[in-house]
């Protein structure tokens with residue numbers, strides 16, 4: 001007889017793990033099936049030759065819901081915080097220039113010319129409205145502010161968060177708070193100020209966090225609690241509807257094909273997998289979900305002797321405007337932010353290449369990526385010797401792109417889902433790619449599943 005569970009989660013990245021954890025915490029018999037032997041999706045850490053590396057996200061913003069989750073999991077004491085005032089840099093005219101992080105710093109910064117500064121004043125005292133049509137981030141910045149702001153700050157920031165292309169990213173999908181600010185207040189600055197005043201709940205300190213032993217600590221804690229309800233190495237291959245509205249879910253594990261029945265199916269895999277699995281229920285799922293693009297990213301970690309680096313490495317790291325002509329998108333100075341990332345006398349620097357603006361860089365062989373990154377960052381940081389350590393990880397589907405039309409595609413998927421009660425979606429393409437956003441979205445889904453089962 002086919003085994004039956006109350007809820008089945010497909011995909012054991014942070015979204016699926018948190019969803020399964022919240023469902024089990026609510027007392028439901030929820031099981032999680034993860035294709036890989038190692039749960040966590042893009043959140044992976046490794047220790048080698050005295051270096052401690054994160055292969056995906058290097059750090060994350062400490063939101064209130066993340067802190068609550070860490071408390072619940074008993075891992076709050078393993079959190080470490082980056083220095084709050086660590087400067088972030090951007091390369092302009094060949095030099096690292098600090099990014100202004102406060103309004104006074106912005107107005108005194110030489111990074112931005114007077115006419116760009118005036119566009120902010122104009123926004124504050126003037127009134128504008130967003131166009132009806134979906135607007136790209138680049139078009140928005142040019143309409144409201146200036147090409148210089150786009151080149152020097154917004155473009156690099158967009159690379160840092162989405163590995164995205166501002167000409168294709170949708171403002172209302174990728175940065176909804178900016179879109180809403182202009183829509184509701186006729187001004188980005190007034191709208192943002194108003195939103196921050198009306199925010200309820202505990203105020204969130206904008207701190208950058210990581211785990212002392214690497215970000216996989218979070219994955220291990222969730223996996224341990226899930227115990228035998230987590231099934232690694234089990235790849236879901238098909239979904240069909242049974243009589244009575246339950247789902248028959250087929251999977252492959254340990255070389256054999258099996259199936260399991262569930263009343264609630266939560267798909268927390270990337271959109272290509274989710275679209276394919278749901279295509280048996282309605283082919284439109286696949287055409288809509290497959291149209292969501294992902295950017296590939298190569299994560300290149302290099303270790304150097306500190307004595308071989310001329311720069312002080314005092315700060316978070318730097319981002320590179322695309323107009324500067326380098327293939328490196330940015331570099332994080334891990335060992336300046338968190339302890340234990342490099343052996344005594346060494347520094348660990350993690351650089352990113354690829355993204356939506358240069359996807360082919362992520363397909364280069366590991367040795368080529370290592371020498372490319374070393375060649376490009378050496379003059380910027382006055383590095384005089386070859387790296388003593390290197391590691392390259394390529395994520396072909398690193399980050400979903402919230403491109404033009406994204407919100408319409410999501411609305412169309414939500415409409416289709418209304419014809420298939422018992423199915424939910426979770427993942428980083430829905431409410432933001434940040435770990436905190438994935439966790440909030442996954443918990444909201446778990447609440448919906450619980451409420452539906454209680455009806």
Ligand SMILES: Cc1cc2nc3c(=O)[nH]c(=O)nc-3n(C[C@H](O)[C@H](O)[C@H](O)COP(=O)(O)OP(=O)(O)OC[C@H]3O[C@@H](n4cnc5c(N)ncnc54)[C@H](O)[C@@H]3O)c2cc1C
Nearest residue numbers: 011013014015035041042057235236398427428433434435
């Ligand atoms: C290089 C990089 C840097 C990043 N930096 C940051 C950062 O600094 N801060 C931050 O907050 N966020 C960052 N992010 C984003 C964040 O890490 C991700 O958005 C988030 O971890 C995605 O989690 P997820 O569970 O939605 O998806 P994923 O991690 O992609 O997990 C999906 C899971 O589904 C599984 N799966 C696929 N097919 C099947 C199947 N058929 N059956 C069963 N399982 C299946 C996969 O194996 C995978 O484990 C970064 C991401 C990358 C790649």
